Amino acid sequence: MGKVKKRWIALYVENEVGVLAKVAGLFSGKSYNLSSLTVGTTEHEDISRMTIGVTSDDITFEQIKKQLNTMVEVIKVVDLTDMPIHMKEVLFAKLKRITAEEKAEAFRIAETYGITVIDIDRDAVLLESTLTERRNDELCALLRATFSHIDIVRGGAVAVEGLSTSCR
Amino acid sequence: MDIAGKKLIVKALMEEGVDKVFAYPGGMIVDIMDELYQKADIELILARHEQALVHEAEGYARATGKTGVCLVTSGPGATNTITAIADAHYDSVPLVVITGQVAQDLIGNDAFQEVDIVGMTRSITKYGVTVRDRKSLGRILKMAFVIASTGKPGPVLIDIPKDIQQAAGPGEYPDQVSIRGYKPNESVHIGQLKKAYKLLKSAKHPMILAGGGVRISGAEDKLLEFAHRMNIPVATTIMGKGVIPEDDPLYVGNSGMHGRYAANMAIMECDVLFSIGTRFNDRITGDLNEFAPKARIIHVDVETASISRNVVVDIPVVSDAALALEKLVEWAEPMKTDKWRTIIADWEKEHPLSMKKPAYGVSPQQVCEAISDTFSGALFVTDVGQHQMWATQYIKLNSDSRLITSGGLGTMGFGFPAAIGAKIGAPERDVVCITGDGGMQMNMQEMATAMCHGIKTVTCIFNNEYLGMVRQMQQMFFGKRYGITSLRKQSTWRDTSKDVTNRESQYVPDFMKWADAYGALGIRVTEESEILPALTQAKASDLPVVIEFTIPPEEVVLPMVQGGKAMSEMIL
Known part of the structure; x- marks a missing residue:
């Protein structure tokens, strides 16, 4: 069966009504474990590109790629799992009802992670992070351990094939 | 010259050579019906229910190999087709189902007889789309006929809002379309096929398992020739039954849940299984871990996604059955399979198919x-x-x-x-x-x-x-508790009379x-x-x-392999 692990696909699809529903429906209908899906336009206005994260074993993953390929609206399936890629995810974290001491800690974390404090209030700060999904996972864990009142908004990962380097 | 959408739809049907349309009227297709009324060379068949209508189109398509065309209205007309569309999807039957839809300015309003039929049928069609732009109507109709009938055939649903049917637009119906996301396999990888042939040739106990794909690609004669040139016995799936004549000496029988004893045994005992045009449905394999345990498996299928989906195979060959067999026939050399065929013949003698003469009625x-x-x-x-x-x-x-x-x-x-x-x-x-x-x-x-x-x-x-298939399960595995399977008029839904020949009720x-x-x-x-x-x-x-x-109610279908059990565990 191969190892169950996180894998990534870039999917080029027709920019048409219903395509997102069809792709998402394939995952639910066939019980595939979809963990993240983002979609946006490309240099061609009639083509969209999706970045899809799935957790699966080798056999299921092969089947997912084949099933995606059978869709008429799918133009190309690119397996990013073992490719050099650059991946980023936007994350917002709102830390609320914090003390002055906690606020200082929030700034220290922001500095360490290389992320931005984009808004601030008397007892709150808003952080913006554009890191890899894994780094954002780590950030979330730290924020949860440090603060009690947090809102987290994550955008899902977007990936592009690298030229000579990789960051995932 | 610009023409109304309905005129282009009829033009498309005529250019595709459609002579029969299975139809049921409704407000959202009356424009198209009226246009068809004026064209004498297409015959409309009026069914009495849209589910049956699509089954009729399926029967037409399965009998002729041509694409079945259905025309139904929006809302309930469309939802009634769903079961039959799913049926066509699972058996790879080429259909173009045209559904009328409410005008685009009403879509999303829960308008009278409005449903999202494309959304509802997404997982059971090969392709489905609502036409949202009159200009694209010709291209979409052409796509429908191409997609339905090529590669692994299947149903395509085209949902056409009323305003598109009425709007003027381009009158051209294209001869061909290029679809960048749809490239059915039209060749065969010779290297892979050679590997398959070599493996098959090396077998002591080779078997061919032929499915419905052989029929769809019109490869029956080539399969027969291939089997004969190599002396390899053939079992079929239910969808493949008849792809080689049943009186042929190499034919062993149907395999699967209610297959012939000899056919199931042959698949369990073979050392190379050459399967073609079958997707290894669970009714064929039984317990996957126990399926063809001694065999290395070759799988020829036109659809990549069908390969190594249920059964992980040793040599996959993505190809149309006829293309692959054409090549294989060229290479085929006779194998010595006399001993193996004697073993199979002995299984057949041991447990032939036969039923006892019943006490009453007919068998x-x-x-x-x-x-x-x-x-x-x-x-x-x-x-x-x-x-x-x-x-x-x-x-x-x-x-x-x-x-x-x-x-x-x-x-x-x-x-x-x-x-x-x-x-x-x-x-x-x-x-x-x-x-x-x-x-x-x-x-x-x-x-x-x-x-x-x-x-x-x-x-x-x-x-x-009785609803006999379930009644058989109740008889064999559920202590003869015949709940809601008797079709007689009874005082209770629990048919507790263990005597199924009790004929007092109506x-x-x-x-x-x-x-x-x-x-x-x-x-x-x-x-x-x-x-x-x-x-x-x-x-x-x-x-x-x-x-x-x-037919006496107590008659059961045997042999039987219970769902999920190994194919060798036949109840005889």
Whole structure:
């Protein structure tokens, strides 16, 4: 069966009504474990590109790629799992009802992670992070351990094939 | 010159050579119907229910190999087609289903008879789309016909809002379309095929397992030639039954849940399994871990996604069956398989297919054999249930005859309308519908379609007064607690009388009165001596005929492999 692990696909699809529903429906209908899906336009206005994260074993993953390929609206399936890629995810974290001491800690974390404090209030700060999904996972864990009142908004990962380097 | 959408739709149908459209009227297709009214060379078949309508189109498509075309209205007209579209999807039947839709400014308003039919059928169509722009109508219609009929065929649903039908736009219907996301496989990887051939050649106990894909690609003759040149025995799936003539010495029989003992044993014991045009459905494999345990497996299929999906194979070959077999026939050299074939013949002798003579009524085996003899070379269309399995076991197919059945979805109600559609597609042939008393009642309104269009089919109802396939499970595995499987009028839904021959209650309906009500010919057969005269009379009749055979309820389909068990664990 191969190892169950996180894998990534870039999917080029027709920019048409219903395509997102069809792709998402394939995952639910066939019980595939979809963990993240983002979609946006490309240099061609009639083509969209999706970045899809799935957790699966080798056999299921092969089947997912084949099933995606059978869709008429799918133009190309690119397996990013073992490719050099650059991946980023936007994350917002709102830390609320914090003390002055906690606020200082929030700034220290922001500095360490290389992320931005984009808004601030008397007892709150808003952080913006554009890191890899894994780094954002780590950030979330730290924020949860440090603060009690947090809102987290994550955008899902977007990936592009690298030229000579990789960051995932 | 710009023309109305409805005119382009009719033009498309004519350019695609469509001569029959299975249709049911409604407000959202009345424009198209009116346009068709003015074109004498397309015949509209009026069904009596949209589910049956699509089964009729399926029967037509399965009998002719052409694409079946359906035209239904929005809302309930569209939702009624869903079961039959799923049926076509699982059995790879080419269909173009055109649904009317409310005008675009009403979509999303929960308008009268508005449903999101494209959304509802997304997972059971090969392609489906709502036309949102009059300019794209021609291209989308062309795409529909191309996608439905090429590669692994399947149903395509095109939803056309009323305003698009009425709007003026380009009048051209394209000769061809290029679809960047759709490239069906049209070649065969020779290197991979060579590997497959080498492996097969090295086998001591080779087997061929042939499925419905062989029929779809028209590769029957090539398969026969290949098997004969190499002396390899052939088992079939239900969808593949008849792809080689059943009297052929290399034919072992159907494999699977109710397959022949020898065929299942041969697959369990073979050392190389060459499977072609089958997706290894669970009804064929049983317990996947125990399937063909000694074999290295070659899998030829036109669709990449069908390969290594259920059964992980050693040598995958993505190819149309006919293309692959054409090459293989060139290479084929005889193998020594005498010993292996003797082993298989011994299994057959050990447990041949046969049923005991019943205490009363007639046995399914007797009826099936008499049907095969009387209607040699016919199209046999079944419904779903025990009668279907008996038909797969006891109807004998020669090179002219064939079986049309709902294999993948197992849709009760399929048989009768599919037989009507098959006869519409092949009016010169005998079409015999073999059905049960349960499935018959799921689409019996279609007798009106048959009568009004003058379509003569012979419908053989195997009446055992029960929903027999489930009753068989209750009899064998659930302590004979026959809940809601008796079709008799009873005081309680719990049929606790262990004696299934208790005939005090009334059976409904009276199939003879039903046939009579529609003007069809009804014949009841309750004993063996009446079988042949009834079939002979049916064959000679100009009217649609219904023959009701009294089948003892306790008759069960054997052999049987319980769901999830290994194919070697047959109940005999």
